[in-house]
Amino acid sequence: MQKRKICMVGDFAVGKTSLTQRFVNNSFSEKYLTTIGVKIDNVVVDDTKLIIWDVAGRDSLSPINTNYLSGAAGIVMVADGTRPETVESLHTLAEMVVEKIGQVPCVVAINKYDHNAFKLDDEQQNKLTSQGWDIFKTSALTGDKVPELFQVLNNAIGAVTSVGEEA
Amino acid sequence: MSQLDELRQIIVGDNTEQLSALKDRIESVEERTRDVSEVLAPAIDATMRRDDSLIQALSDPVSESLKRAIRIEPDAYAEILYPAIAPSIRTAIAQAISSMLATINKTIESATTVGGLKARFKSIRTGVPYAELLLRQSLLFRVEHLYLIDRDSGLLIGECGAEDQGLMDSDAVSAMFSAIQSFVQDSFSGREDDRLTDFKVGEHTIWIAHGPNAMLACVILGDPPAALKIRLYETLESIRIRYAEQLQHYDGDASQFARLDDYMQPMLQSQLREEELPEEKPKLQMGPLLVYLVIAAALGYLIFQALDRESKLSTLHRYFDEAPGVVVTKANWQDGKIVVEGLLDPDATLPFKTLSAHGIEQEKLQLNLTPFRSLETEMELRRFEKELDPPEGTILSVENGVLNLSGRASVIWLLRHDERLRQLQADRRLGLSNLFATDGSLNSYLATTLNIPAGPGRSEALAKLSQTPWVEISFTEILRDLLRSNRR
Numbered sequence: 001m002q003k004r005k006i007c008m009v010g011d012f013a014v015g016k017t018s019l020t021q022r023f024v025n026n027s028f029s030e031k032y033l034t035t036i037g038v039k040i041d042n043v044v045v046d047d048t049k050l051i052i053w054d055v056a057g058r059d060s061l062s063p064i065n066t067n068y069l070s071g072a073a074g075i076v077m078v079a080d081g082t083r084p085e086t087v088e089s090l091h092t093l094a095e096m097v098v099e100k101i102g103q104v105p106c107v108v109a110i111n112k113y114d115h116n117a118f119k120l121d122d123e124q125q126n127k128l129t130s131q132g133w134d135i136f137k138t139s140a141l142t143g144d145k146v147p148e149l150f151q152v153l154n155n156a157i158g159a160v161t162s163v164g165e166e167a
Numbered sequence: 168m169s170q171l172d173e174l175r176q177i178i179v180g181d182n183t184e185q186l187s188a189l190k191d192r193i194e195s196v197e198e199r200t201r202d203v204s205e206v207l208a209p210a211i212d213a214t215m216r217r218d219d220s221l222i223q224a225l226s227d228p229v230s231e232s233l234k235r236a237i238r239i240e241p242d243a244y245a246e247i248l249y250p251a252i253a254p255s256i257r258t259a260i261a262q263a264i265s266s267m268l269a270t271i272n273k274t275i276e277s278a279t280t281v282g283g284l285k286a287r288f289k290s291i292r293t294g295v296p297y298a299e300l301l302l303r304q305s306l307l308f309r310v311e312h313l314y315l316i317d318r319d320s321g322l323l324i325g326e327c328g329a330e331d332q333g334l335m336d337s338d339a340v341s342a343m344f345s346a347i348q349s350f351v352q353d354s355f356s357g358r359e360d361d362r363l364t365d366f367k368v369g370e371h372t373i374w375i376a377h378g379p380n381a382m383l384a385c386v387i388l389g390d391p392p393a394a395l396k397i398r399l400y401e402t403l404e405s406i407r408i409r410y411a412e413q414l415q416h417y418d419g420d421a422s423q424f425a426r427l428d429d430y431m432q433p434m435l436q437s438q439l440r441e442e443e444l445p446e447e448k449p450k451l452q453m454g455p456l457l458v459y460l461v462i463a464a465a466l467g468y469l470i471f472q473a474l475d476r477e478s479k480l481s482t483l484h485r486y487f488d489e490a491p492g493v494v495v496t497k498a499n500w501q502d503g504k505i506v507v508e509g510l511l512d513p514d515a516t517l518p519f520k521t522l523s524a525h526g527i528e529q530e531k532l533q534l535n536l537t538p539f540r541s542l543e544t545e546m547e548l549r550r551f552e553k554e555l556d557p558p559e560g561t562i563l564s565v566e567n568g569v570l571n572l573s574g575r576a577s578v579i580w581l582l583r584h585d586e587r588l589r590q591l592q593a594d595r596r597l598g599l600s601n602l603f604a605t606d607g608s609l610n611s612y613l614a615t616t617l618n619i620p621a622g623p624g625r626s627e628a629l630a631k632l633s634q635t636p637w638v639e640i641s642f643t644e645i646l647r648d649l650l651r652s653n654r655r
Contacts, residue, residue, distance in 0.1 A: 002420050004419045040339050053342065065349065065353060070349075071320025073418070
């Protein structure tokens, strides 16, 4: 079976872990996030096994450990729809990713869509789509749009790989 | 109101009632208990924040009261503790059983193989108990699992290992190896080329061999020898050489690594004994084998010969002992001949034919036999037949081990052997109580030899003689009787 490494990145407490919780096979407990800074899960999408590295969130004290990004085939960037600053910081995160592993397929999840305080204005959205990223308004609570998120990312990776092979 | 009360009124004024209420409150146990209960919790909090004096003060009484409580109600405490300690006990038991099974399996296997025999021999030679040797050989270490992991992504390329490990999802484990690798690197060194190469978890040792594109993690139970690490690197190296292209461009498609197992499996098979690692199977060498065969054949021939000679001696003993009139006192082999010593009755027949049938030829026998007269019944019978030549009408027979001559013989024959017959009877070698003379020969003997004329006297004598056994007949008496009757 084809296997791919996927990394989940985003600021602290945007809901990365909760987002995947209902969708994946949990192999390790969440304590790994606070101890070694990463938690590994996996999920099968279209005969492809996605090994999901849930990298501990970035905050003012500690940046994300970019070493965990090595060899990733795709990236899921997660922001909190109720905290506009986390959406803004996606751009700096993306720069870090590109610096570490180069251009790879990437999708964006704006989380907590079920929350009353969710707010994503047009300017922010346009800025994100202009990067060529697919935007998903997700809800960890209802699981809404989570399968689609991984499906689209997996397809994008598949497209890139086949183009690479043709070239 | 006394003057004292007045003075008190002047000094403390209206507080008297408050004072008495306070006094009542202090003196009442109930009141005091309520007061303390109100401040107890905040007081404990405050003390705990200040220092650990309360903990020190309470540690002994709490420990004592706990001990007493557990002693009184052990079941209740066991029930409370059960969820906490049961899982660790289960794990410990499972581990113990698993390692015991591995030992038993190995021991059984060793005991029934050439290796087991070798160990036994070694035990005799060195004086080290067999069980100890076996144990040392058996559970030195066991390679349980191998993971070939892509360095960059931490994706699992291939794995092999015992089915019963019950480990977590191998892809997740593989990614975690890689994550731990990065974590340790960042935390302790920060240098790209400093790598985590080994760590121990309980009874397991994990060794990781690093190559440019992949790493090979090896999960080992027990204490592996240093030689195994070299083998681990050799294995990774041979994989790297074989799959150089695929490793460099690994994208998660493990199907490019066909027959990877051929490289990894030997690591699992070379598990158990350090001594076995460098040892190669000895080749079969024809020279020594031939010598062994010749020696074995010679030995076999000698043993066969010895057995054959022994068996011939016992055959000879058996048939000589069975034959009447032969007594063998000694028989042994000398210069390819059987020398027999003993006694031989001249009338006896030696069983040469039977012996020849058993492969003992007459010319192979040297008989040093002293002649003797055997009193065995059969020999006696044979001898009497030859000597006396019993006439028709008589029979030589054996009755209860005694020889008897019975029937009727002519007076001429009886007179010829009379002396000899009486001597044999006296020696108790021959019974004659049923031997009579024939009527005809008696009649002619009375008529011609004794000259007794025909008449009632002769008839009477004849009738009497006919009924009397030969050895009891007295002719003198007959003649006397006749003379007496003639006189009348």
